[in-house]
Amino acid sequence: MSDEKALRELICEVGRRLWQLGMVAANDGNISVRLDEETVLCTPSGVSKGFMLPDIMAKLTVDGEVLGDAEASSEVAMHLEAYRVRADVNAVVHAHPPLATGYAISGRPLPVNILAETVTAFREVPVAECATPGTQEVVTAVRPHLAKHDAILLMNHGALTLGADLEQAYFRMEILEHFAKTALAVVQLGSAQEIPPEQLEQLYALRRKLGYEH
Numbered sequence: 001m002s003d004e005k006a007l008r009e010l011i012c013e014v015g016r017r018l019w020q021l022g023m024v025a026a027n028d029g030n031i032s033v034r035l036d037e038e039t040v041l042c043t044p045s046g047v048s049k050g051f052m053l054p055d056i057m058a059k060l061t062v063d064g065e066v067l068g069d070a071e072a073s074s075e076v077a078m079h080l081e082a083y084r085v086r087a088d089v090n091a092v093v094h095a096h097p098p099l100a101t102g103y104a105i106s107g108r109p110l111p112v113n114i115l116a117e118t119v120t121a122f123r124e125v126p127v128a129e130c131a132t133p134g135t136q137e138v139v140t141a142v143r144p145h146l147a148k149h150d151a152i153l154l155m156n157h158g159a160l161t162l163g164a165d166l167e168q169a170y171f172r173m174e175i176l177e178h179f180a181k182t183a184l185a186v187v188q189l190g191s192a193q194e195i196p197p198e199q200l201e202q203l204y205a206l207r208r209k210l211g212y213e214h
């Protein structure tokens, strides 16, 4: 993995982008990266993601043992579970993007099959069961979805995205929220054309080629 200083700075940069785009409010959200097989950097609890400095990050093992002075976000457990389940995942982003979260609350599935980019990026976006943020319940709720999905909606809560690196995990959060915005426009317009099955198959083939099928 790339050097720790650069990763700490990138976490701050991604936090700024999440905050500027309104995907987190106040101290919402958390970001983590894998430093090596054993060690993870994570945003600390109780800070705005828009105004972080590189030296405030918490460091811990993938099994949750704290290695520094900083206390990791209360939601770090679901990040660590992602690293344990997926050897290909090196970064995790959790945010509360309003429109994607709206879908997670509405009980309506995100209609992924109306946009090629979303089919390519996600194929489908599952909704993890309602769980109290910061508890082990959240880990139990996301666990069934981690193996096969890079974007998961958390019912009555927010969204979780995974990536081979932090840019990818972050971009997946952007793609998810941008798509939720488009999907909501489609709802307001009152009709939708789904991508035909043969084109869906081509997009699934593209996913396999890009290494996005798990």
Ligand SMILES: [Zn+2]
Residues within 6 Å of the ligand: 028, 029, 075, 094, 095, 096, 133, 157, 158
């Ligand atoms: Zn949250």
